[in-house]
Amino acid sequence: MPERPSDPHSPRAPYMRVLDALVAEIEEGKYEPGAKLPSEPELAERFGVARMTARRALRELREQGIVETEWGKGTFVKRSD
């Protein structure tokens, strides 16, 4: 449950828009546990942001324990939810 409504009145960093969208899609089950998220370039293009921004969103997801990243392979939704 997103306790983070994207309030257009409160300035919100672009990476949070990506983050929120990914969190929502994971919760909706679009990306099931174990599934691979889109690559950084794909996320960047899809959300119309710089690659750094996509990376930052993924890092946030990682630090929140929602996904796991494996070098050279990709970023995956954690199974141990």
Next chain:
Amino acid sequence: MPERPSDPHSPRAPYMRVLDALVAEIEEGKYEPGAKLPSEPELAERFGVARMTARRALRELREQGIVETEWGKGTFVKRSD
């Protein structure tokens, strides 16, 4: 299977982990001058990395003058330390 093939948060890149381990073992005398190091596939399996990563560590050892590589034979600890 290695539980965590490589931790992106680790302060040292995977190839440095392999490098450090080999340097330590050579210094400890596990591999004496003239001795043959394990083959690249063996190192890869032992450290849970791709062969290219094992190769990267061996290249570093070679450039540091610690080992010598002979085509089709293997990598050996240098005698002229």
Next chain:
Amino acid sequence: MPERPSDPHSPRAPYMRVLDALVAEIEEGKYEPGAKLPSEPELAERFGVARMTARRALRELREQGIVETEWGKGTFVKRSD
């Protein structure tokens, strides 16, 4: 299935046994045009030969224009049969 029985009386180089078997399988359609042949280690194990022997058979197939090899990818049955 092998229409080229390996006659123990006529001395036949080991690589030719592999070669004959592969030619037969390609003609039988086991490997269709564009299909990937087994890798060198796989052929070596399957026929109980050294890897060099498997390689030599593949090279022969290549020189006969039956297959094409792409570096880093594999060996494939030619489409322009």
Next chain:
Amino acid sequence: MPERPSDPHSPRAPYMRVLDALVAEIEEGKYEPGAKLPSEPELAERFGVARMTARRALRELREQGIVETEWGKGTFVKRSD
């Protein structure tokens, strides 16, 4: 797509083809001292090789002291020729 990504029968490995071409262009003055070489992905596409192969050629140029690489910026022809 490149018609023949790399010919295994070629006397020179693919990375040497890239290396030779770059050396020639630098000597011809196409890239003057201080100039930036094309990026790795660009070289890879131009020569029809994998990025690692383009990198291999650049590494050779670097070790020969012909170019310098700056992190996150690019590879440049050395001024102190």
Next chain:
DNA sequence: GTGGTCTAGACCACT
């Protein structure tokens, strides 16, 4: 957006 590192797998050249 670059160069740096990594995965996983293939074939090549040589001993």
Next chain:
DNA sequence: GTGGTCTAGACCACC
């Protein structure tokens, strides 16, 4: 059966 090179793609650290 080793080290050498290659493919095709990923993420990382830095500018």
